[in-house]
Amino acid sequence: MTAYQPDDLIRTDIRAYLAQHEQKSLLRFITCGSVDDGKSTLIGRLLYDSKQIFEDQLTALEADSKRVGTQGQAIDFALLVDGLAAEREQGITIDVAYRFFATEKRKFIVADTPGHEQYTRNMVTGASTADLAVILVDARKGVLTQTRRHSFLAHLLGVRNIVLAINKMDLVHYDRAVFDRIRLAYRAFASEIGVTDFKAIPVSGLNGDNIAAPTQNMAWYEGPTLIEHLETVPVDADREARGPFRLPVQWVNRPNLDFRGFAGTIAAGAVRPGDAVRIVPSGRTTTVDRIVTFDGDLNEARAGQSVTVTLAEEVDCSRGDVIAAAGDPPETADQFEATIVWMADEPMLPGRAYVLQLGTQTASATLRTPKYQVNVNTLEQTAARTLELNAIGVATLALDRPIVFEPYEKSRELGGFILIDKGTNATVAAGMIRFALRRAANVHRQHLDVTRERRAGLKNQRPAVLWFTGLSGAGKSTIANLVETKLARMNRHTFLLDGDNVRHGLNRDLGFTDADRVENIRRVGEVARLMTDAGLIVLTAFISPFRAERDLVRQLMAPGEFVEVHVDTTLAAAEARDVKGLYAKARGGQLANFTGIDSPYEAPEAPDLHVDTATESAEDAAERIVRWLLEREEA
Template sequence: MADQPTATEPKYVTDALIADDIDAYLATHQHKTMLRFITCGSVDDGKSTLIGRLLYDSKMIFEDQLAALEADSRRVGTQGQEIDFALLVDGLAAEREQGITIDVAYRFFSTEKRKFIVADTPGHEQYTRNMVTGASTADLAVILVDARKGVLTQTRRHSYLAHLIGIRHIVLAVNKMDLVGYDRATYDAIVADYHAFADGIGIDAFTAMPISGFKGDNITAPSTNTSWYDGPTLIAHLETVELDSDAAAAQPLRMPVQWVNRPNLDFRGFAGLIASGTVRPGDAVRVLPSGKTTTVARIVTLDGDLDAAVAGQSVTLTLADEIDCSRGDVIAAADAPPQVADQFEATLVWMADEALIPGRAYWLKLATQTVSATIHQPKYAVNVNTMEHLAAKTLDLNAIGVAELATDRPIVFEPYASEGAVPNKALGGFILVDKLTNATVAAGMLNFSLRRAQNVHWQALDVGRAEHARLKNQRPAVVWLTGLSGSGKSTIANLVEKKLHRMNRHTFLLDGDNVRHGLNKDLGFTEADRIENIRRVGEVAKLMADAGLIVITAFISPFAAEREMVRAMVPEGEFIEVFVDTPLAEAERRDVKGLYAKARAGQLKNFTGIDSPYEAPQKPEVHIDTTTMTAEQAAERIVDVVIGDA
């Protein structure tokens, strides 16, 4: 055993590692509860400094870290302060250079009573999405306010987001009290201002305290500088606040299935994290969305079977009956199951530089479920300063709004917010992912299902697509010609139909210009309208293919996501994408309709190739290079593919 440090040596984590009874020390810390919280607020309110102070005062800094911190503090210059606590958290070079927080920094520390994970979130508006990321797993939010500046826009924004995400415990930390002489009137005015705002957004209660991260006032011990304050210190409050996990255990059982555990033919279990409730062998459960019921046979873990498992534990459940259950399903209490629906109202926090495109399909990930979801035009956006509901056609970066969405199949869910209850983060919170870039574009909360989704059912038909195709003696197909305006799509499509007609094939041609005279005459040429144009055409093409027809379409269809959306509508192998590849310069030279000239002159807005993008197919079934092939040759090649596939 190493010698104990002398009285002059700093007492940090190394003390614990050389304790006389390491086993007892580890056992004590293993059974402590865990609180996750965030610090947020406006720029330079002292969030990083506060966390650095918490780490320092809780003896969670190693000696080599302390030495490096002191060296960094001297290098950046800290106005006479021996240690710049913010440097403990601001890890990015850009953060240290600018003295701000950009990314979310997670830090761990503990006290004698509880363990903590704290997320230091950035104050700049442009990094609001980072704040949402940090808040998504938090039980408590520490909203910092600079005593010199009072409640600012970002204070309101972050408070609104914390409340929206369902954080029930709010601490208003009026920081830098040392810079206002610990003036009580200043503190009281800030608390009153925040109280008025909090009431307006539905925050029923919060805990206010005057602090100084720089000096350590009311952080771990009561400060003599604020003798007029008789509330708890920050650490004391963090150690005693109620945990959401405790409340979650009292809710009905919910366990999203992450993995079907099948190591051999004699064992089949369903692994996942219990989101809420308690489960015991013999409990009646319901598997959703199928609705099948059974009972729990065993609760299996690496350390052996359990008599019970509660929210927060990862386990494998085996069921008494052989019922269909796979990843994405939810095992729930049989007598209190969650809901199943495919249309919802949701609140969105938009996190991408590219604005929301109504009508476009995104991946929606909720718990272990991944589905395709289409977002409608927002009902409104929220002004976080005034709480006004503003008309909105889209949502830009950091915007918050409410919109309806539809998924391609029913999902298991619960409303995110329930009156007086812990938020249903597992089955109510989701993210949206761009299908092309795989970038997360939004975080969302499901408000409620649209009841009409439960009242519309597929009608069983005795004569289906197979019978229609057999009658026509052909295999249905959707031949989708895409390319720039003037590329020759309509000419080639017309030739393809003529050739197939001479071969006694049953066809129908949908042309981009023709459908805009009827079916889509209400649509313009904005990005959202183009998406809706293709969606409608895709649905029509699908119905015609169900009737056994070979459907030929000629549309610019500039966006890859929408072409993939149509591909997903029909059975695999029946969508034949044809890229009519014509260079922009050649398409402009042809310019039969004079459209490019108008677009270049600014008389025609949102024209593909000029001021609206065209996303060329990466792996089309047929690639037609019109600079080397005639229209006749192109049509022959397409027909060969269609007939060959048939």
């Protein structure tokens, strides 16, 4: 029999430690507030007082504190969290810093979020998964603009547990009157945004007063310390578990022909073998056969657990579908009213198509002009044509297909989404579904006996959209007009949509801002699609400066029907022609948002046809385009 080795003791201790912490509940919380309210110092103190700092870390921290020159204190606790060099140099928090710590009663993940308004998007990221928000207020300054902004955002993102940590009480001589005045001022504001309950705690992050232990400096305060409150606050962690079962499918697990499971993290409710479930959106029903995990099958799984579920019958189910309680499934829709937090430097462009990602689902989404923008400082709803960086507004969202959802106030997992720019792949917005639009469920496509193929057959031609794009003065309208004339002589049925002509009627309400240009092209694209349904060859002559909108129109058409024709010329050549005098007005400051001068033009990267007006006449170009079109019909 082998002796019991020290390594075995260590492994046993580690397993016991992990088992002990595994049974503890987890609280995710954020700290937020205005700049220099002491958020990072507070978190550093929480880590220090909960004994989460190893000896070597403490030694390094003491050395760093001396190097950066702290004011009479041995340890600068903020350095535990402000990990970015830029933050240490500026003395502010830029990124979202996540830290884990634990006490005897609970585990915690804390997110230190930025205080600057320009980093509001980072604060939104931290709050999106939080159960509680610690709103810090500098006792010397009271409730500030960022206090209101972060409180509004936290409440908007579903954080219902609020702690008002009135910090730096040592700098106001631990005056109870200061604490009471700030608490009452915050209560007045909180009631306006729907925060009906919060816990106010006077603290000093620097000195540790009321962080982990009570302090005689504020003997007048009889409430819990910050850590005591965090350990005992009812987080309603079982709210999701009490709801109806929801399992967004992340992956179909098919290692062999004998096993087919559906893997994902349970978003809500509980499930057991034998439970009746419905696959959404298909609506197929079946029952759960097994709940499979790495450690073996389970008799029950609840919200928050990652599992693989096998079903009693072979049903069509794939990534993006939701396995739900058969008697209480979630809704599906393709149009919503949503709250949008814009997170990109470039403003939102109504009408532009973005990628929507909601859980494991993706769809192409288009935003309409915002219904209103929220001024988080005054809570006023103001008119807006777009949303700028860090702006919050309410807008209508239209998708290219129905998705499975629940309102955000009911489910973060099925109600919260992000928008991604198709060109840059950058996240541009976070959103929360408020409700589906009624017309999303009531409007259905009507079957028509006369098909688009039959209409095209009657005209003896193949529908197409010849999309002429280029700078103003490049010759788009001239060449498009020549092409249509030649096609008409061949008895082809055509229609020319010209940019100037359309703005006299259909788009007379639009200007020339980026947002209006996007909407201009979206409308023209929809009209062109209807005309191809009629069997026509459609010619369009528009600057259409953005690739994203030209790609959107291409996606509206049947494969092969969209023909992008880049009428290419230099800016100098286009400006030299200036038949309409537009360049002269733009140069003179009389015409704003003019493409090529103070508004960008994104040239096609791979057009179907390229016309260089420096080397080819309009007549020759038109003849070549017609010949290409006829050869395409014969192919």
